[in-house]
Every structure is written in structure tokens, then in C-alpha cells.
Amino acid sequence: MLVLGIETSCDETGIALYDTERGLVADALHSQIDLHVEYGGVVPELASRDHIRKTLPMIRQLMADANIDKNAIDGIAYTAGPGLIGALLVGASLGRSLAMAWNVPAVGVHHMEGHLLAPMLEDNPPEFPFVALLVSGGHTQLVEVKQLGDYTLLGESLDDAAGEAFDKAAKMLGLPYPGGPQIARLAKSGVVGRFDFPRPMVNRPGLDFSFSGLKTFTKNTIAKCVSEDGLDEQTKADIACAFEEAVVSTLAIKCKRALKQTGLKRLIIAGGVSANQRLREALEEMTAAQRSQVFYARPEYCTDNGAMIALAGALRLERGHVEALEVKVKPRWPLEDLEKLA
Ligand code: KG4
Ligand code: ZN
Numbered sequence: 001m002l003v004l005g006i007e008t009s010c011d012e013t014g015i016a017l018y019d020t021e022r023g024l025v026a027d028a029l030h031s032q033i034d035l036h037v038e039y040g041g042v043v044p045e046l047a048s049r050d051h052i053r054k055t056l057p058m059i060r061q062l063m064a065d066a067n068i069d070k071n072a073i074d075g076i077a078y079t080a081g082p083g084l085i086g087a088l089l090v091g092a093s094l095g096r097s098l099a100m101a102w103n104v105p106a107v108g109v110h111h112m113e114g115h116l117l118a119p120m121l122e123d124n125p126p127e128f129p130f131v132a133l134l135v136s137g138g139h140t141q142l143v144e145v146k147q148l149g150d151y152t153l154l155g156e157s158l159d160d161a162a163g164e165a166f167d168k169a170a171k172m173l174g175l176p177y178p179g180g181p182q183i184a185r186l187a188k189s190g191v192v193g194r195f196d197f198p199r200p201m202v203n204r205p206g207l208d209f210s211f212s213g214l215k216t217f218t219k220n221t222i223a224k225c226v227s228e229d230g231l232d233e234q235t236k237a238d239i240a241c242a243f244e245e246a247v248v249s250t251l252a253i254k255c256k257r258a259l260k261q262t263g264l265k266r267l268i269i270a271g272g273v274s275a276n277q278r279l280r281e282a283l284e285e286m287t288a289a290q291r292s293q294v295f296y297a298r299p300e301y302c303t304d305n306g307a308m309i310a311l312a313g314a315l316r317l318e319r320g321h322v323e324a325l326e327v328k329v330k331p332r333w334p335l336e337d338l339e340k341l342a
Contacts, residue, residue, distance in 0.1 A: 001074045001318055004059065004098070005310025008051040008091035009083025009111045010137070011035075011042045014306030015058045017066055017073075018314045024121055026066035027307045029300070030054050033178070040177050041167070048086030055094050070102050077313020080108025081330030082138065088329035096327050107313045107321055108328065112139060112335050113149075114308035115270040117315065118297040121307055126266050126295040131258045133251065135279075136271030137163035137178070141335070142207050142258045145268075148315055149340040154258050155207025162247055162273045165211035169218045169243050173236050183240045184276055190241025191234070195221060197246035202253045207261070209254065211247070218243055244278055252282045259292055268295045275302035316341060 002025070007014035016027035032050050036042050063070070078095030081088055092108060099106035116132045119125060128148070134141045140157035160168065163180055170179020175186065197217055200210045218239065225235050255267055267287055273279065274296050287294040301307055319341040 001314055002068070002072055003075045003077050003310050003314040003317060004073050005109075005306045005308075005313055006055065006059070006076070006078040006091045006095050007111075007114070007304055007306045007309045008055060008087050009079045009081070010087060010304060011047050012304040013051050013054040013058060014304060014309065015055070015062050016306035016310040017062065017068060018307065018310035020314050020318050024307050024311070025068070026062055027305065027310075028058055028062045029305055030058060037176055040171060042084070044084045044086055047084055048090055051087055051090040055090060059098075073102060073104060075099075075104050075313065075317040076102075076106040077109050077309050077317070078106065079111045079114065079309050080328065081111065081333040083111055083331060085329060085331045088331065089327070092327045092329050096325070100325070105317055105322065107316050107323055109309045109312045109316070110333055110335060110338055111309075112136075112141070112271075113338060114312045116143065116145065116268065117312050118270050118301045118305075118308040119268045119295040121297055121301050121311060122295075126268050126293075129264055130266035130268050130295075131255070131262055131264050133255050133258075133267065133269045133274070134271045135162040135251065135269065135273035137161060137167065139271065140209050140211070142254060143335060144258075144262050144264070147340065147342060148319065149338045151335045151338060153334075153336055154261070155209065155254065157209040157211060159210050159212040160215065162209070162211060162251065163271070165214055165247060166273065168215050169240075172218055172222055173231070173240060178272070180273060180276065183244055184278065186237050186240040187244040187278070189234075190237040190239070192241060192245070194238040195242035197242045199246055199250045199253065202250055207254055207258055209250065214243065214246055244276070248276070248279045248282045251279060252286050255283060256286050256290060259287075259290055265292045266295065267292060270297065270302065272303045275299040
């Protein structure tokens with residue numbers, strides 16, 4: 001079954017073709033970072049307008065490059081939520097219209113289900129069941145995944161998402177959006193141990209997170225170090241390093257706890273922050289000590305992309321998922337509300 005995937009939930013237009021026999025056939029991504037950078041974050045109206053400009057030409061180009069005719073396509077998957085409503089509506093309207101024109105089924109995919117299945121795009125894919133750590137710009141969640149669509153929320157952030165915390169800390173350090181990769185780059189030249197940032201909520205039982213205190217701690221640390229000339233480059237790097245270590249070790253402690261609590265031996269990490277090298281290293285170390293295994297996708301499939309949506313849609317359609325013929329998006333959509341598909 002060959003499925004065309006369309007991702008337009010935020011600031012990337014992602015298009016992909018996924019085949020349940022052959023795997024990922026082709027994919028393309030257009031990032032809107034340049035469009036939003038001067039505003040320090042995503043401007044929803046600009047995002048929607050850019051998706052409208054890019055989506056159809058990208059689909060046409062991808063199909064031509066991959067030498068795939070419309071008659072070869074068996075289904076269409078588009079991101080139906082969570083995300084920015086206008087941006088979601090672009091993918092949903094185009095996805096539904098193409099499905100109607102080509103007389104194939106369409107499926108509205110949950111963006112976070114897409115993320116959590118993304119490690120399955122790689123060789124050696126994880127098998128169900130597993131624990132998933134979803135860490136993106138909008139979500140920080142630990143989920144017990146029994147099978148496709150069978151998700152139990154184990155814990156989540158009570159305030160800022162991990163990616164959001166990276167973005168806000170980066171902004172305070174004068175780094176451009178999105179901040180995660182910028183902090184990670186700067187942290188490499190930081191001196192470990194010059195600053196010691198707190199690990200929020202690790203001494204409390206449970207699997208919830210809180211990152212807003214780290215934001216305040218970062219702000220106060222900057223205020224203490226700043227001179228008339230601003231922050232010197234080494235201090236910036238040392239703060240970035242301490243911040244990254246605090247987020248990474250907090251996430252690692254909670255992942256270890258989630259594996260213990262569920263008795264599961266497989267951990268997958270997904271979402272933009274799972275591209276973070278230090279997080280991957282820390283989780284490799286933790287899982288090795290627990291005789292468990294950690295799985296993640298290559299960095300370009302950790303951040304938003306069309307491949308994960310095509311994959312999630314293909315797995316759903318293959319298992320008989322059917323949907324009413326309507327353009328419906330859900331800007332807020334709990335993962336636990338999804339239909340279980342054996
Ligand atoms: O999954 P994603 O692309 O979009 C959402 O669905 O939110 O995640 C974007 C988030 C941003 O907050 C970005 O700063 C963060 O992922 N991110 C990173 C890294 N790459 C992206 N955070 C830490 N380290 C990275 N290498
Ligand atoms: Zn995402």
C-alpha cells in the first residue's frame with residue numbers, strides 16, 4: 001500500500017511517499033524558519049499562507065522525482081492535529097480533496113502518533129510494546145505504547161514543553177529561533193560544572209515534568225553574570241551547557257523511572273528534542289545499565305516531517321482505519337483518544 005503523507009501542523013511543509021512493502025519511497029521538506037525568524041517564533045497566519053503556497057507544488061515535484069503516477073497511490077495521510085488550526089486546515093483540505101479526486105481513502109493523523117512511530121522508519125525498528133518519550137516544541141510526555149493506537153499517558157509537563165524551554169532559554173541568551181539546536185551547538189564549548197542548574201521535580205514521585213523553573217533560573221543566572229557589555233561568549237556557552245545538562249538529566253531520570261514502572265525494556269524517543277545528541281548519549285548510557293534499549297530516528301525525522309505522517313497513515317489504513325468524508329482538524333487532541341488498531 002502506497003500512501004502520500006502531508007504534514008502542515010506548524011512551520012514545516014513535509015511531503016512523503018511511504019509504501020508498506022518497500023518502506024519510505026521519497027520525502028521532501030520545506031522549513032519556514034527564515035519566514036518566522038525575525039519574529040522570534042512562529043506567526044500562525046504566515047505559516048498557513050506559506051503552506052498554501054508550498055504544499056501542492058511540493059506534492060507534484062515529489063511524485064515526478066520519484067516517478068510515481070497518481071494511479072499508484074492507495075491512500076492519503078495528513079496531519080489533523082494537534083497544531084495551529086489554519087496550518088492544519090491547509091493539509092486537511094488538500095489531502096481530502098486529492099483523496100476525493102483520486103478516489104482513495106484519507107486519514108487524519110495525530111501529529112504525536114507520527115512522531116512516536118518515526119523510529120520505525122529506520123533499520124532495526126522497535127517492536128510494540130514500548131515506552132515513548134515525546135519531546136517537542138509543544139509536548140513533553142511519557143507514554144506507554146501497547147500497540148498502534150493504544151496509548152496510556154504516564155506523565156507530562158505541567159507547564160512548558162522541553163522544546164519550548166530550550167527555545168525560551170535560547171532567546172534569553174540572544175540566540176535565534178528555534179533555540180534547541182542553537183543551545184546544543186553553544187553548549188559544546190561550555191565548561192561543565194561552572195553552573196549547576198536544578199533538576200526540576202526529580203525528587204518527587206511520579207512521571208510529570210516541569211520546566212518553567214529552569215527558565216527563571218536561567219534568567220537569574222544571566223542577570224548575575226551580565227555586564228555593561230552584555231554576556232561574554234564563554235559565559236553564554238557555560239549557561240547553555242548547564243541548561244542542556246539539566247534538561248537531559250531530568251528527562252533521563254524520568255525515562256528510567258517509566259521503564260521500571262511499566263516493566264518494559266524498550267524506550268523510544270521522538271519529537272524535535274530527541275534530535276539532541278547529549279540526550280541520546282545519556283539515554284544510551286541509562287538503558288545499557290538497565291539492560292534495555294533506546295530507539296530514535298535520524299535527526300531529520302525527529303523534527304517535523306512528512307515521512308512520519310505517511311508511515312502512521314499507512315499503518316492505520318492497512319489495519320482498516322476508515323474515516324468520514326469531511327475536513328476536520330483538532331488543534332487540541334489527547335493521544336489517548338485515538339482509536340486502537342491491532
Ligand atoms: O517536533 P518539532 O520539530 O515540532 C513540534 O512539533 O513542536 O520540535 C521542535 C522543537 C523546538 O522547540 C526545537 O528547539 C527543538 O525541538 N529541537 C531541539 C533540537 N532540535 C530541535 N532541542 C534540543 N536539541 C536539539 N538538537
Ligand atoms: Zn512535531
